[in-house]
Amino acid sequence: MWKLKHLRHLNTRGPMKLRGSCSESTEKMWNLQSIPALLLNRQAISLIKKGTFPNLKRIGLKVASRNKGEFPILLQSLLQLSNLNNLEIVLRDRHDKGIEDSVEESVERNNGCKPQELLQSLEQFSSLTVLSIDNCLDLLTCAVTLPPNVTELTLSEIRCINDDGMNGLGNHTKLKILRLCGDNVPYENSFDLNCVEGNFPHLEVFEMEFLAVGKWKLGNGAMSRLNSLLIYRCGRLDDLPSELWCLSELKKVQVTEPSEQLTHILRNLELNNGIQLVMEDDLDRIYSYENLFWRNLLGRTL
Incomplete structure (x- = not known):
């Protein structure tokens, strides 16, 4: 080499x-x-x-x-x-x-x-702008401090999050993209996500995947610049915070394989502020990807 x-x-x-x-x-x-x-x-x-x-x-x-x-x-x-x-x-x-x-x-x-x-x-x-940590387990059960200039953060294989961990993330003012991923193997215990008032002031993209979150609370002014939300296979989450739909910058909410209760709530939700709400199950997601693949392939061969 x-x-x-x-x-x-x-x-x-x-x-x-x-x-x-x-x-x-x-x-x-x-x-x-x-x-x-x-x-x-x-x-x-x-x-x-x-x-x-x-x-x-x-x-x-x-x-x-x-x-x-x-x-x-x-x-x-x-x-x-x-x-x-x-x-x-x-x-x-x-x-x-x-x-x-x-x-x-x-x-x-x-x-x-x-x-x-x-x-x-x-x-x-101080030079880091993108940080990813895999096999986090209980990493977010203490006061979180991040490199000062990180704008994109991905944390995977999360087993638990407490208020100390969530507040630490929320106090990082430069964070724009946050991905919190759990384990696709289900565990007995769930946890709450508490985003207190004013947290995540510059966050634009928030993604949750396989996360064992039971309740999500969003304080006034938290995630005020959120533009896109993706929730993928978080089956224990039965509702979304009402404050979410009041965010002026929010453009798209995509939920894949929601719980039965969350599915019912979202289907009866009336949105008047231009937010695009997309619900799908995993088979729909795979089918759409396959269609896109073949359209691109055929387009190149014509």
Whole structure:
């Protein structure tokens, strides 16, 4: 790989484990801008510290170890990447070696650090605008702090959210796009989303997928600039906040596979402010994608 001097984007099917080292400690890959999946270990960090990837803008990291306190220290080494603006972190889960299926999962048990330690280690990444964290589990059960300039945030495999976590997200004033994704495996417990007054002042796009949310409350002035809302297979959500329909910037609400009660409510809802409401089940969604595929294919062959 070190001989590919003009390489800009490196794509792999899974996390890449770096072995060996550059032939010379001063050798650099000046043109490399993105590595989508890199196993975060001491070897990778050693190369980053040497300045091997000086112009990296996007990187995906798979956590390799659950040694206590090691991950935040390794993460701090990425501060040398001054051009980094897109970071994806895949935390460890039950499928990783050394994690027992019978043990209740948490960020700390799986990765050797508390949620607060992980979040605090990200605060100094001032160049980041896009952040994604997978296998979040209980990450949103503490006061959330984000890198100061993040505008797009995706959090996946969420098991629980409390008021501390939601308030922390809502107080991040630069956030424009937020995706909260749960697990498509159903769990017994549900949770509430409480967006207090004035939270999410610049949020434009909000997406919820597979989230075990039971109730959603929206305070006055919260999400005041919301333009688009997507709710995908959140089967425990039986109603939407009445304040939602009063948002002056809201243009589209799309709900896929709503609960029976939410379906009834939305079908009887009268909208007079130009909001486009789309309801569909998953089969409709797949069918529309297939139609679009064939229309595009036939269009290219005519």
